[in-house]
Amino acid sequence: MKRIIAGIIAFTTVLCAFTGCGPDTADEAEETTTVETTTVSEEAETTEAATDADSTEASFEAIVKEFLDAYNERDYQKTFEMQMPDGIMKVIKTIAEIENAKDEKEVSEDTVIKDYQEYIYGDSKVNFKEIKDIESVDESELFNLKSSFGMYEWLVKFINEHEDEIASDPEMLDEEADKLSIDDIAAFSNISEAYRVTMQLEYEKTGLSYEGRMYLVKLNGAWKINTFEALGERTRTSQKQLEVPASSIAKAQMTAWVEMDVEGEIPDGKYCFIISSDESKNHNIPEWFDTELFCEKTESYFESINDTEWFSVICNGIAYTTAYVKTRPENISRYPQYFDNSLEDINDLITDDMSFDEMYDICVKAIDDK
Incomplete structure (x- = not known):
């Protein structure tokens, strides 16, 4: 179940889409004379195309504003449902029940x-300014969207069809998910249209204006959103990204892990090791693990990573990261704040007044003692 949860979290950070209506086919004008028909038809098509474009932008603007209103009100359920297929709440209910039964909490x-x-949730409201551009996605983007x-x-489909079986055998969900290839997953998607939308937004806390991007997808006839970059995760500024570097790094690394898993780079099994910006601190890394590929994928999701020093305990696909910005070594951040995956003892040993190296040494010992 940890793999399912990590996978869903990571997939939400991959470029995904809002949906948009394509232009309608113009009705042909009645013919009068050859010259007049051509002129009227061309004028009608031009006018209708402009009308369709205006209608599409207005529709997208309404969806963006609806999402941002919910975001600013911290309406987590609404923002979640706007990003997910209908029926997703049953999936969440099932996952919560499985986690409760397994962990007895x-x-x-x-x-x-x-x-x-x-x-996606930050510490400031985000104000909408305008839509700057709407583009159809290319084939590669569409495949990524369908995969997500x-x-x-x-x-949704599997849980609806196998609810009773999953209740008696919770591991069934993970086992069946493991059988799916990336092509299998993409084939399940009913996306009929997909657009890349660029917006001008304002970060209310600082007044900083920036470009945000999101994809809109038409999924089973309904508009859905994926928020990666919608709130400027890559475009606000490197300083904003680096406010809590451990969080940015850990989320990027979990995304990289899931991508490598889908690509067949991660064999079945349980793994716990440390990877670091300082290669001399790499510890217990399996021989099969492609460190270079992992770091490349991580950087693609967090472009400012080279401005930081960090180490991450990677345990069964979850990244527990300790990091600081090179120019501010005194400000050490950790994400998540608490370990699980049988590493709970670390929680009682690490304190905020410790140095980066002291925290690292405790994590090394915890892995060696496992």
């Missing part, structure tokens, strides 16, 4: 929803 559906969206949404659609 209470995990609410609200908590799961918040965790899934932690990467297809995972959610498969979960």
